[in-house]
Each structure stands twice: as C-alpha cells, then as structure tokens.
Amino acid sequence: MSQTPATSPAPPADQAVPADVLAAVSPLRLRRVAIDTYRENVAYLNRDCAVYRAEGFQALSKVEVRANGRRILATLNVTSDPRIVQCHEVGLSEDAFDQLGVPKGHPVTISQAEPPASIAALHRKIDGERLGRADFESIVRDIAEHRYSKIELSAFVVATNRGELDREEVYFLTEAMIASGRRIDWHERLVVDKHCIGGIPGNRTSMLVVPIVAAHGLVCPKTSSRAITSPAGTADTMEVLADVELPLARLQEIVREHHACLAWGGTADLSPADDVLISVERPLSLDSPGQMVASILSKKIAAGSNHLVLDIPIGPTAKVRSMPEAQKLRRLFEYVARRLDLSLDVVITDGRQPIGNGIGPVLEARDVMRVLENHPLAPQDLRQKALRLAGRLLECDPDIRGGDGFAIARDILDSGRALEKMRALIEAQGAKPFEHERPGLGALSFEVRAEQAGVVTGIDNLQIARIARLAGAPKVRTAGVDLARKLGDAVAAGDLLYRVHAGFQSDLDFARQASDKSSGYQLGTPGQLPHVFVEF
Amino acid sequence: MSQTPATSPAPPADQAVPADVLAAVSPLRLRRVAIDTYRENVAYLNRDCAVYRAEGFQALSKVEVRANGRRILATLNVTSDPRIVQCHEVGLSEDAFDQLGVPKGHPVTISQAEPPASIAALHRKIDGERLGRADFESIVRDIAEHRYSKIELSAFVVATNRGELDREEVYFLTEAMIASGRRIDWHERLVVDKHCIGGIPGNRTSMLVVPIVAAHGLVCPKTSSRAITSPAGTADTMEVLADVELPLARLQEIVREHHACLAWGGTADLSPADDVLISVERPLSLDSPGQMVASILSKKIAAGSNHLVLDIPIGPTAKVRSMPEAQKLRRLFEYVARRLDLSLDVVITDGRQPIGNGIGPVLEARDVMRVLENHPLAPQDLRQKALRLAGRLLECDPDIRGGDGFAIARDILDSGRALEKMRALIEAQGAKPFEHERPGLGALSFEVRAEQAGVVTGIDNLQIARIARLAGAPKVRTAGVDLARKLGDAVAAGDLLYRVHAGFQSDLDFARQASDKSSGYQLGTPGQLPHVFVEF
Structure with missing residues (x-):
C-alpha cells in the first residue's frame, strides 16, 4: 500500500537560504566567557542576536557550535548583557572554549544540536x-x-x-x-596494576606497591586520578614529590627504562565516557556495583593492564559494609574481567579506619617516604597493607610460588631497593624539592584531644575525610589531618587524637566547626571494637 | 552499649568564627547577572572571592544565598571575569534574582546548601x-x-x-x-473545568467551552498554560484578545461577576513542584502516565475545580496512540480523581490531525471567534468538538438530563449567547484591539501545494507543530500554519494544502526547510485513511 507523499514545489532560489549560508552572511565571532561550569559546556548568546530568535532556540537547549571544521555541543544560556556577549558573538564557557580549540574572534556557526542517536x-x-x-x-x-x-x-x-x-x-x-577512548599497548607480555575501590583516607599503597613490584622487574605503568571527593588522590600525593602530568610519549620512555611510572591518567584520554558519567554519579552519590565495575575495569584495560590486584576494603564507614556485599561485588568484577581477558585478583581488606597517619597530599607523601626508608615513625598499617598487595601482585610472576609474594615484597622494601626505585621514578618524572621530615605543613593548626580515658573503638572515615577537605586538602597541599591514635589504642584524658593543619584561617575555622560537631573518633572499651572482617 | 564520644576542647574564642559572622565582617553584595538560565537558579562567584575558597565550594555545587531573611538555592558557577561579578559580589541569574526579591547591592551571604532532607x-x-x-x-x-x-x-x-x-x-x-502551593477556594458548590492532555495543534476548545458553560451559569475559572513545546497554548491565544496575566484578586472578581475567566495560571502558584518537574520531563521527552496524571490533576484541584472533563485524543501522531492505552490512562486518572474527591468525566476524542485550521496564536484566535460568530468559514471540527466537550460539562448540572448537553451547548452557541459571554470576558480581562477578519498575519508567507491528485490520508501533528514553531509561533503571535485541507479532503495537483506565515525572513526560511524535508501531509486513496478510533 504505497502512499504518495505530498511535497511543496521548490521555493524560489533567492529565498532558499540554508542555515550555514545565513550564518556565513553575517558571521558570529567566538568569545571566551570566563565562567567555569565544571565539565558542562555552556554557550552564551545575546537575547538580541538574530540567530537566537531565528533558530527558535530555547534557553537550556543543546546547541552545536562549529568553527574551522571542529564542533562541540553545549547547553545554551541567553543573556541580555553585552559585557558577556554581544549580538555578533557566541560565548563559550572555559571548558567549552578549550574543547573547541579555536582562537577568540574566529567566525563560528551555531545551530540546534541533533538529538543524540542513542x-x-x-x-x-x-x-x-x-x-x-x-x-x-x-x-x-x-x-x-x-x-x-x-x-x-x-x-x-x-x-x-x-x-x-x-x-x-x-x-x-x-x-x-x-x-570510547584511547587504549595503550605497552608491548609487554605482563602489565600489572593495582587499584582500590576507594573510600579509605590515607591508604596510599600504590606509591609503595609500584616501586616494590617494579624493583622486582614487573611492568607497572600506574596512572591514577586526582581526588574527586577525597582529601587526596595518588596523583595529588605523588605530585608533592614529582611531576605527574606527563605526555604519553614521555611516560612510555619512563616505563621502558624503569618498568613503572606514577602519573596522572587524565591526559591519556582513557575511558573518557567514565569522566563524563562521574560528573553525574558523584553529585547523586550513586556508585552502583555495575557502574563501579565498568568505571574501574575500563580505565585499567584502556591503560593497557592485563593483570590487576583489586583492593576492596570493608568497614562500617567504608564503601562496602559487609562481607556478603564484598563477595557479590567480587563475583561481578571477576565475571567482567574474564570476559575482557583481564587476569584479576581481588583482595578484601580492613576498611574500618584510615590507613597510615597523614591525610592530605603532603602528610601522605611523608608517610609513604617513611615506609620506604624503614623510618621508626613509619605507619605500620600502611606498610603491612602495601606488602600484602605487592605480594599478591608479585605472585602473578610465574617464577614466584603462591604464598611467597609477601616475603619477597618485604625483602625488597627492607633492603632499600623499593626506595631506590622510587627515587629513580621521582627523578625520571621530574623531582620536586621536598624534605619529608620537614614537610612544611600548613602553619595554622589545632589539636583534638580525648575528653576522657578509653580505647579508640571507632574512626569515621567519612568524617575524617571531611575535616581534611575543609582544612584545605587537596587544594592546599600542606593541609590535612595527622592522626595520633588508631583503633584499639588506649588513651588517657587529654591525650592527642589528631592534629589538623591548614593554610588559611577560614579553612581552619571550617575544619574546626566540623570537628566540634563530630570529631570522628569514638572511645569505649576494648569489647566495643568493631568486628574485624578480614585478617592480615 | 553506650559509647563515649571523644570531643575536642572548645577552641579559643577569637578563632571560633562561624561562617555567618565571617560573611558579616566583609559582606558580599548582590548583583543581577543578565543571563537567562531557564528555571535553573545560578549563582556566580568570582574565583578570587575569599568565601569561594574558604567554603570549599565546587563549581556546580548547590549553594544557599540569603538576604533580608529570604533565601534561595542555586547552582554555583565560578568566573574569573570581574565584568560578570567582582570579588565582593554574589551574582544571580535573572530568575534567581527575581526569586530572592532583594535589590541590587544588598548585602548577601552565601554558603553550601544542606543536602535536601528527602x-x-x-x-x-x-x-x-x-x-x-x-x-x-x-x-x-x-x-x-x-x-x-x-x-x-x-x-x-x-x-x-x-x-x-x-x-x-x-x-x-x-x-x-x-x-506544595496555593489552593484556591472559589466558595462555590460546583466549579467545573476542562482539560486536554495535549499534543494536538489548533484544538482551542477551551475558548469555546468556557463561554458556553458560563453562559449556562456554571462556574468555570479556567487557568491555562502558555505553550511549552507547542506553537500556542490557550493562554497565548487568549492573550491575542485580552490580558491573561491578572492578579488572583482580580480573577476572583471576574469569576464572581461572569462565572468564568480565561487566564494564565502561572501567577497563581498552583502546584509549583509541577513546573519544576516539567523543566526536566520535557527535555527528556518523558511523560509517563503517573507523572501526567499527577501534573494535570494537581493543577486542576489546586485551581479549585471539583468537576473536570478530560479530553484524551488518540491518533498515530498524538500522545496516546491506541484505545487500550487510552483506557489504561483513563482508569488511572479516575482512580486518583476519586481519591481526591474530584468528579471526573473522561472523553476519548479523534486525535488523528490538528483541530481547526489555524495553528499559532492569532490564527487560532481567528478560528475561535469564527466559531463563536457562526461565521461561514468557521472550522466545523473545532465547533463539533467544543460542543461535545461543553455538552459533557453541562451534564454535571443536576438539572440537565444525560444526553441533553450537546443540544443545549449548540443552542447557546447558535443563539450568540456564547459570543456575548466571550465578549464580556474579554472586556473584563482588558480587551486588546483585534479584528479577526483582518488579523494582520505575518507578512512573509509561503504555500505548500499538492504535487498530485489524491485524498488527504495523513496530517502529522508533530511535523505541523514543528513548522509552525519554526515560523515563529508562539513568540511571533502572527506566525503559524493555516491549513486549507483536512483528512479525507480530495485534492487536485497544485491545490493548496497549507500556508505558512512568518514575521521574519530567517524564520520563514527555517520553516520552509522543515516543510521541504517533510510537508506533514500524506496523500493517497480513501482506503488509506487511518482508522477512526472514536465516533462523534
């Protein structure tokens, strides 16, 4: 049953002006609008702009901005203030301007974006x-x-x-x-990596595991994120010691020479869809197992790893709060990893409290260096956890027998070979001046002390992280929280629990208000210690 | 098992500066930023503003802006351009500024918004x-x-x-x-209303039903919306003839005197949550039955109605595309209405094509006035549908026997009493100069003609609406589409199908491009006419 479509006769040629031609007749000029809209591209048009009316644009509709063969999509904001954009201009927010990559004043066209095909x-x-x-x-x-x-x-x-x-x-x-992005090929048979699902302050094990396994000879090109909601990411902490924003070609040289790197992954275009999704998952506090698995494994596989040790901490204030939940998550990780030919070893760890003493980039860098130097003040929980993870990673070497990894990792650490490897990595990435025994912590500080005697029966990961962030971490590298007591420690009334460092008075005040509201510590009797889910 | 919380000693008084006090020490000043962010409140802070750093704000985080005992919530954008906001200022987008209702330059404080309790x-x-x-x-x-x-x-x-x-x-x-908003009490036993679930261009039955039932003596205080995605809403069309933005007190006077009004509902704060939800449902094209029922019934009940006739059109390009779907929707409407003591009469109508000839505010106002005047060019489908709906509404009057409504409505219309009532309403709301037989349509126009002979077997509601919008409706009141042929009409090659009017050349060009791509008309044989779901 054929149907005859009715169509109009072609309009007179002088009236059939397509949009591109119209725009070319009176071209709009690109302007950079110095507004940071955080990963959301925004385009600004003047309300009196002819193209705004002509295109039937609506504020908040999605538009396509084209120039020089390039195009980006943006959300439209409309202004009547010529100081923001004039009638002959298209403004772009900072990120959007950078993405388009065309100089100010360049002719641009703007049109309604086609709805995404998907x-x-x-x-x-x-x-x-x-x-x-x-x-x-x-x-x-x-x-x-x-x-x-x-x-x-x-x-x-x-x-x-x-x-x-x-x-x-x-x-x-x-x-x-x-x-959706680049996939790195290191041209190595075995490329190892480790990852933690997050949520535990301190916990800078990567900066120990990487030099240990690289000292053994495994290839471990570690790319990390910066802090999103935490007081420090591995990239923020490593940046205290060395450059972390390196071009991919330079990273490849370093990995060839040293078997490892400790760099920021943001420049490498690995799983870019993940970054976009995170910009929504985070404000929603949604981190469902499926999304977590896709996010972590896509980044690792795009980064070229084929063997991964994955750390899932359990604790009352960790992301995963029970063993059954951890086991369910483990099975999902394992299923997807197998489908993608990634060899995966899941390690379930103690997430009841922060790992290490320092929380904040400089404080965490100090802890890491103390462990590498076998310093008497090195936090033992950080050392033990790093050795355990490094041991599991070492056991992917076919020459190492199951169960021998921990001892080999300990030998590498105790002998100073891990420190030597770390120094080589720092040198290769571009060393920064840092004396970790005089780390120049934020000059302003306050102390939180026990009101009465007892045993530390709880340290709230979320509250301690919040206080460290309010104190300025990670933006102020020298700011953060330095823990003096950990779970199970006995304290007398007036004993120091932790010290907060800040760079600015207002930051210090905000951190103090939060800590006054809840210090994050619970004191009680030894019987009140939370259940240890896992044994080292 | 009681646990003793550990707390810090109180900090020295000179350091314990709460955020409010801090802000009061160096107050920020309010600035209006002339950016239209379409129902999304945006606050602008300068990147160098001390409070921005101190509060640990992040771009796109939700902030609370307070002044003079009032407060609003907004999304934060950060700028480094002092022409937008300076360091000592808080900028607010147009809507947000109006909502806060405080003059420019007024001292304001800004802080992280508490996450919503829900x-x-x-x-x-x-x-x-x-x-x-x-x-x-x-x-x-x-x-x-x-x-x-x-x-x-x-x-x-x-x-x-x-x-x-x-x-x-x-x-x-x-x-x-x-x-969530105001609920109007008209102090009347019976307050009637009609509503259509939408999606059919033209279809201005309210402007006929209201004067008919009011002429009979029923109280019908009709508040309508403006067009959101359509080429004209009832409020846009009525605004061609009279003012529609009236204060509630004036509306109440008019209803007392004339038993009716035809006003815009936006000023009355009826179901304000609905407006916020629509700002997201629309770009997502989500209009699920539950959300539609809640949206429509909440507005009607808040507006004080206790008897509603609801029009559900069915057709291949209508919102509801099959009779089972319409029946399912009807049952949900009826369940919720019963729980809320609203008497509801659902009428399922023919939604296969636009109703009336004109699409766009002025064209639709012309059609309405022609029907009221029993003009020879009055569109019969609009007249018939309005009489059917008015008849159903009249039958809620206990003095009218079931089945008599249609004839009574027709008498009221044919006798000129509906026209007289409409003139009274126009006068009461503030008449605007409008000669509907010389309506001053957009001076630019083009025609779409049949390429060959046949019968009109399809008119795409969505495409016709799109062409009318591109031509400028509803923003350009005189723009739109004037249909010359309807379903079942026989046409010869070269016969006029419709004429498009626009106020600006660029609008006309855009409408023509769309109509070239698809005219919205299908021609075929009488056997290809789509199934008539419902009978008048």
Whole structure:
C-alpha cells in the first residue's frame, strides 16, 4: 500500500537560504566567557542576536557550535548583557572554549544540536529493557562526545543503577567505555596494576606497591586520578614529590627504562565516557556495583593492564559494609574481567579506619617516604597493607610460588631497593624539592584531644575525610589531618587524637566547626571494637 | 552499649568564627547577572572571592544565598571575569534574582546548601522501593523549594517513570503536589473545568467551552498554560484578545461577576513542584502516565475545580496512540480523581490531525471567534468538538438530563449567547484591539501545494507543530500554519494544502526547510485513511 507523499514545489532560489549560508552572511565571532561550569559546556548568546530568535532556540537547549571544521555541543544560556556577549558573538564557557580549540574572534556557526542517536536506546533502558552490545556502544559514544545533557546523563545513570544491569550488560558497558577512548599497548607480555575501590583516607599503597613490584622487574605503568571527593588522590600525593602530568610519549620512555611510572591518567584520554558519567554519579552519590565495575575495569584495560590486584576494603564507614556485599561485588568484577581477558585478583581488606597517619597530599607523601626508608615513625598499617598487595601482585610472576609474594615484597622494601626505585621514578618524572621530615605543613593548626580515658573503638572515615577537605586538602597541599591514635589504642584524658593543619584561617575555622560537631573518633572499651572482617 | 564520644576542647574564642559572622565582617553584595538560565537558579562567584575558597565550594555545587531573611538555592558557577561579578559580589541569574526579591547591592551571604532532607527517600525510590505518603510530601516540598539539582530532578523523574509508581503512589504524588502551593477556594458548590492532555495543534476548545458553560451559569475559572513545546497554548491565544496575566484578586472578581475567566495560571502558584518537574520531563521527552496524571490533576484541584472533563485524543501522531492505552490512562486518572474527591468525566476524542485550521496564536484566535460568530468559514471540527466537550460539562448540572448537553451547548452557541459571554470576558480581562477578519498575519508567507491528485490520508501533528514553531509561533503571535485541507479532503495537483506565515525572513526560511524535508501531509486513496478510533 504505497502512499504518495505530498511535497511543496521548490521555493524560489533567492529565498532558499540554508542555515550555514545565513550564518556565513553575517558571521558570529567566538568569545571566551570566563565562567567555569565544571565539565558542562555552556554557550552564551545575546537575547538580541538574530540567530537566537531565528533558530527558535530555547534557553537550556543543546546547541552545536562549529568553527574551522571542529564542533562541540553545549547547553545554551541567553543573556541580555553585552559585557558577556554581544549580538555578533557566541560565548563559550572555559571548558567549552578549550574543547573547541579555536582562537577568540574566529567566525563560528551555531545551530540546534541533533538529538543524540542513542536516545531511543536510553528510553528503552528507562522502560526497563535489557540492552545489547550495539546499544551500549552507541550510548557510550554519545556520552563521550558530550552529546548528552546533564539531564540525559542522570537518566542513564539512574536507569542503569543497582539491579538494572545484568552482568552481561555490565560487560557490554565496560567494553563500550574502553572503546570510547584511547587504549595503550605497552608491548609487554605482563602489565600489572593495582587499584582500590576507594573510600579509605590515607591508604596510599600504590606509591609503595609500584616501586616494590617494579624493583622486582614487573611492568607497572600506574596512572591514577586526582581526588574527586577525597582529601587526596595518588596523583595529588605523588605530585608533592614529582611531576605527574606527563605526555604519553614521555611516560612510555619512563616505563621502558624503569618498568613503572606514577602519573596522572587524565591526559591519556582513557575511558573518557567514565569522566563524563562521574560528573553525574558523584553529585547523586550513586556508585552502583555495575557502574563501579565498568568505571574501574575500563580505565585499567584502556591503560593497557592485563593483570590487576583489586583492593576492596570493608568497614562500617567504608564503601562496602559487609562481607556478603564484598563477595557479590567480587563475583561481578571477576565475571567482567574474564570476559575482557583481564587476569584479576581481588583482595578484601580492613576498611574500618584510615590507613597510615597523614591525610592530605603532603602528610601522605611523608608517610609513604617513611615506609620506604624503614623510618621508626613509619605507619605500620600502611606498610603491612602495601606488602600484602605487592605480594599478591608479585605472585602473578610465574617464577614466584603462591604464598611467597609477601616475603619477597618485604625483602625488597627492607633492603632499600623499593626506595631506590622510587627515587629513580621521582627523578625520571621530574623531582620536586621536598624534605619529608620537614614537610612544611600548613602553619595554622589545632589539636583534638580525648575528653576522657578509653580505647579508640571507632574512626569515621567519612568524617575524617571531611575535616581534611575543609582544612584545605587537596587544594592546599600542606593541609590535612595527622592522626595520633588508631583503633584499639588506649588513651588517657587529654591525650592527642589528631592534629589538623591548614593554610588559611577560614579553612581552619571550617575544619574546626566540623570537628566540634563530630570529631570522628569514638572511645569505649576494648569489647566495643568493631568486628574485624578480614585478617592480615 | 553506650559509647563515649571523644570531643575536642572548645577552641579559643577569637578563632571560633562561624561562617555567618565571617560573611558579616566583609559582606558580599548582590548583583543581577543578565543571563537567562531557564528555571535553573545560578549563582556566580568570582574565583578570587575569599568565601569561594574558604567554603570549599565546587563549581556546580548547590549553594544557599540569603538576604533580608529570604533565601534561595542555586547552582554555583565560578568566573574569573570581574565584568560578570567582582570579588565582593554574589551574582544571580535573572530568575534567581527575581526569586530572592532583594535589590541590587544588598548585602548577601552565601554558603553550601544542606543536602535536601528527602534525598534518602529519593535513593529508596531509585532502588525500586515503594514510597509512602510522607516520602512524597518531603520530596515534593524539596522540589517546590528548588532544593533539587537538575541531576536530582532527573533521577526522580526516571525513578518514578512508567511502571515505577503504583496507583496509590500516583495519588500520594498528586496530593503532595497540590500541597506544595496555593489552593484556591472559589466558595462555590460546583466549579467545573476542562482539560486536554495535549499534543494536538489548533484544538482551542477551551475558548469555546468556557463561554458556553458560563453562559449556562456554571462556574468555570479556567487557568491555562502558555505553550511549552507547542506553537500556542490557550493562554497565548487568549492573550491575542485580552490580558491573561491578572492578579488572583482580580480573577476572583471576574469569576464572581461572569462565572468564568480565561487566564494564565502561572501567577497563581498552583502546584509549583509541577513546573519544576516539567523543566526536566520535557527535555527528556518523558511523560509517563503517573507523572501526567499527577501534573494535570494537581493543577486542576489546586485551581479549585471539583468537576473536570478530560479530553484524551488518540491518533498515530498524538500522545496516546491506541484505545487500550487510552483506557489504561483513563482508569488511572479516575482512580486518583476519586481519591481526591474530584468528579471526573473522561472523553476519548479523534486525535488523528490538528483541530481547526489555524495553528499559532492569532490564527487560532481567528478560528475561535469564527466559531463563536457562526461565521461561514468557521472550522466545523473545532465547533463539533467544543460542543461535545461543553455538552459533557453541562451534564454535571443536576438539572440537565444525560444526553441533553450537546443540544443545549449548540443552542447557546447558535443563539450568540456564547459570543456575548466571550465578549464580556474579554472586556473584563482588558480587551486588546483585534479584528479577526483582518488579523494582520505575518507578512512573509509561503504555500505548500499538492504535487498530485489524491485524498488527504495523513496530517502529522508533530511535523505541523514543528513548522509552525519554526515560523515563529508562539513568540511571533502572527506566525503559524493555516491549513486549507483536512483528512479525507480530495485534492487536485497544485491545490493548496497549507500556508505558512512568518514575521521574519530567517524564520520563514527555517520553516520552509522543515516543510521541504517533510510537508506533514500524506496523500493517497480513501482506503488509506487511518482508522477512526472514536465516533462523534
């Protein structure tokens, strides 16, 4: 049953002006608007701009800005203030301007963005359907290309939340996220890495594990993130000692020579869709198992690892709060890793309290260096945990017998070979002046002391992290919290529990207000110590 | 098992400076930033502002701005351009500035917003739990107070989408939305209203039904919306003839005197949470049955109606595309209405094509006036549909026998009493000069003609609406589409199908491009006419 479409006769040639031509007749000029909209591209048009009216734009609609063969997508804001943009200009927020990569004043065109091709698949997921590999590929590609609005991103994150993705869908999602960016090939048979699912302040084991296993000869090109919600990430802490923002070519040289690096992963375009999704997952505090697995494994595989030791800490204020939950998460990680040919070793650890003493970039760098130097003040929990993880990683070497890894790691650390390797890495990445025994901590400080005698029965990871962040970490590198007591320690009334360092009076005041409200410490009797889920 | 919390000794008094005091020491000043962020409150801080660093703000975090005992919530954007805001200023986007209602230069304080109290309930809904009445109350209150970010709003909309709300939850949601704003009491036994679920261009039946039933003596205080995604809403069209933005007190006077009004509902603070939710539902194109029922019934009940005739059009390009779908929607509307003591009469209508000829404010006003005047060019489909709906509404009068409504409505219309009532309403609201037989349509126009002979077998509601919007409607009141042929009409090659009017050349060009791509008309044989779902 054929139907004849009715069409109009072609309009007279002098009236058939396509949008591109219109724009070319009176070109708009690019302007950089110095507003930081945090990973959300925003374009600014003047309300009196002819193209604004002509295109039927609506504020907050998605627009495409093109110049010089390049294009970006942005959310439209409309202004009547010519000091922000004039009628003949298109303004772009800082990030958007950088992404377009075209100089100020360059001619640009702007038009309504086509809706992302994958929106139909998103709607099917919202309606509760199971999606296939091609659906995830198309959704993740659109996300990586910034074609989704914040609203569409949230819809995807909620529609794929807890229980909404089966394990094969998590595999498809992970695979699509790997494909959304660069994938590094180190041209090595065995490329090892370690990762912690996060949530434990301190806990800078990577900066110990990497030099230990590299000293043994394993290839461990570690790329890390900066802190997002925590007081310090590995990249922030390593940056106290050395440069971490290195071009990929330089990283490859360093890895060839030293078997390792400790760098920031942000420049390498690894799983870029992950970064976009995090910008929504974080404010929603959504971190469902499927999304966590896809995020972590996509980054690691894109970074070229083929063997990963994964640390899942359990504790009352950790991300994972019970052993059954940890085991369920382990199984999902293992399923997806197997589908993607990644050899994975999951280690469940004690997440009841921060690891190490210092919390904040400089304080954590001090702890790491003390462990490497076998210093008498080195925090023993950080040392033990790093040795355990390094031992498990070493055992992926076919020449090492199962169970021997810990002792070998300890020998490498005690003999100073790990310190030597760390010094070589620092030198190779570009050493920064840092005397960790005189680390120049934030000049302002206050102390929190025990009101009465007892045993430390609880240290709240979340509250301690919050106090360290309010004190200025990680932005103020010398700020943070220095713990003097850990779980099980007996204290007398007036004993120091921790010291807070800050660089600015106002930061110090905010940290003190938070610590006054809740110090993060609980004192009680030894019987009140929380259950130890795991044994070292 | 009591635990002793450890606390720090009180800090020295000279250091314990709470945030409010800090801000008072060096007060920030309010500035209006002329950026239209479309219902999203945005606050602008200068990157060098001390409070920005001190508070540990992050771009896009939610902040609370307080002044003069008032407060609003906003999303933070950070700028380094002192022409936007200087270090001692807090900028607010246009909407946000109006909401705070404090003059420029006034001292303001800004702080991190507390997370909305209902976020825990939101997370339970995301996890698939059924929520109770108190949960919906708390969520909807936070939404109405703009405490939710766009991301949290999207999460709520997706988590309560199709199938996620049972009918009692829809009732709780509707009830909470009513409670989120003002509820008008007209002090009348019977207050009637009509509503269409939307999606059909033209279709200005309210402007006929209201004068008909008011002429009969029923109280019908009609508040309408402006167009959101359509080329004209009832408020836009009525505004061609009279003022529609009237203070509530004046509306009440008019209703007392004339039994009716035809006004814009935006000033009355009816179900304000609905407006906030729509700002997310619309870009997501989500309009699930539960959300539609809650949105429509909350507005109607808040506006004081106790008897509602609801129009559900069905058609291949309407919102509802099949009779089973319409029946399912009808049952949900009826359940919630009964729980809220609203008498509801659902009418399922023919939504296969636009209703009336004109699409756009002035064109639709012309059609309405022609029907009221029994003009020979009056569109018969608009007349018939209005009479049918008015008849159903009249039958809620206990003195009218079931089945007599249509004839009574027709008498009121044919006798000129409806026109007389409409003239009285126009006069009361503030008449505007408008000669509907010389309506001053957009001076630029083009015609779309049939390429060959046939019968009109399809008119795409969505495409016709799109062409009318591109032509400038509703912003350009005189712009739009004027249909010359409707379903079933026979046409010869070269016959006019419709004419497009625009006020600006660029608008005309955009509309023509869209119409070239697809005219919205299908021509075929009479056997290809789409099934008529409903009979008049």
